[in-house]
Amino acid sequence: MLMHRPLDTSRADLHVDAVAPLDESPLRMGSRTLPTRYFLAPLAGYTHLAFRRVIRKLGGLGLATTDLVQATLLLSGHPKSRELIETSPDDNPLSVQIFSGIPRDLIGAARWLEDQGYQGIDINMGCPMAKVNGSGGGARLMCDTGGACGIVESAVQAVSVPVTVKMRLGWDRENITAPALAREFEQLGVAAITIHGRTRQQGFRGEADLLGIRDVVEAVDKLPIIGNGDVRTAEDALAMRRLTGCPAVAIGRGALLDPWIFSRLHDHAQGRPMQDPSPDHQIQFLIDHFTFMSEQHAERSCQLFRKFAAWYGQKLGIPDDLEDRLRRFESLDEFLEIIDQIRARHGERQATVPTALLKVPNGPVEKW
Known part of the structure; x- marks a missing residue:
């Protein structure tokens, strides 16, 4: 069973002031102002409308992003894709994450979403799965930096709502393209970038590379870089911000393991002790x-x-x-x-660890 280890703060090349106050003011992201700096990251099969709504009800959530949506299927009216973007008045602020290896369809989906009233578009350049990469989407876009920049530029110019990007550090350790892409994307007008601290080759194995995230933070001027990966507790989120300098954190599996993680972080931001639910x-x-x-x-x-x-x-x-x-x-x-x-x-439970963490594919990443 995969056990969680807190983010490592002991490395000599990671400098952190554990008592320095963090900026907890609302975060400006393009034309949007987000109430907190802790976001719900997209998780395939989980971060659908009902889960987003119940997490929002607990408080402290700054932004939620939908499950990954295939742009071509969305444009064609595919029922599953339309279901993934279903929302409600209390599901706000919200961004829709789209992917495609066909630039025309990606831009078309962004325009369609804006026409439907959605307030944020997130382009996925981080999914490691073969069925996404094989069509030229997801992390595969990071292998063609010129093509990636062209797609992002077209998307930013096509819509008036903020366009953000989620990506990994690179395809593998020999191809760490995130810092260079982040610099380019900032010039092209993206509103923010979320960085998952692993390469595509890693999949979900190993640990998130905080130094890698920090390199991306240091590569840009003012663009908000949102850290992501291995944040399972409120303490992990705070440590990631201090260690990397990222102004915000996107939390995925941590919200499944502890739905109150955002409300705990809000308590901390307000100077209150982090509370356990009754x-x-x-x-x-x-x-x-x-x-x-x-x-x-x-x-x-x-x-x-x-x-x-x-x-x-x-x-x-x-x-x-x-x-x-x-x-x-x-x-x-x-x-x-x-x-x-x-x-x-209530409370009679014997097991002291969660029964299941997010399942990841078995075998070499090349087989995904």
């Missing part, structure tokens, strides 16, 4: 998430909700056998019965 609040969170999911997906909600149980069980104090039932339940009545039992037996 058992009642933990149980209400489960109910709220399932309710939001039911509003969007109706009879599919049970199936879609089940995969969250392995993430939530440890943090929410769900007894092991009841977590197992949450991974298999098939109806609203069964869900409510399980909730009643969790309420009566």
Whole structure:
């Protein structure tokens, strides 16, 4: 089982003042002003509308980004793609992340999204998966810096809403292109860049390279660089900002492991002790998430909700056998019965680690 290790702050080449105050003022990103500096990163299969809504309800979230959307399918009206961008009045601020190896379709999708009223476009240049890279999208774009700059320039010129980019450090250790691309993208008018501190070759293995993120921060003038990777706790987020100098952090799996991570960070920013939720609040969170999911997906909600149980069980104090039932339940009545039992037996859990972390493909990255 993959165990979390806190971000390493002991390296001689990483200098940090652990007590220096961080800038926690609202962050300007192009024409948008974001209320906090802690963002929900896109996670395939998880960061859909219901999850975004329930996380926002807890407070402290500055920006959320949709699951990765294929631009060509979005333009064609593909139901799955349209479902990924579904939103609601309380799902704001929001950016839509798109990808494509076909520049015409990427630009077309950006224009379509602006016409539909979306307020931010995020271009994915970081996905390591073969099915994305094989079509010329995702991290593959970082291998052609001229082409990447051309796509970004066209997108920025095509829409009036802020355009941001998410990318990795590079394709592999011999091709670290993120600093050079960041410098170019700043000149082309992007509003911000999110940097995942791994190469495409690493996939999700190893540890996020904080020095690599810092190199990107130092490569730009004023452009906001958003750090990403291996942030599982509020303390990790604060350490990343101090160690890299990034003004904001995007959190993915950490929000699944601890849905209150953003509210904890908001407490810290306001000078308050970081609070743990009460058992009642933990149980209400489960109910709220399932309710939001039911509003969007109706009879599919049970199936879609089940995969969250392995993430939530440890943090929410769900007894092991009841977590197992949450991974298999098939109806609203069964869900409510399980909730009643969790309420009566809260805290009886034996396992001290989450049942599952985000699954990543097995085998060499070349096989992805």
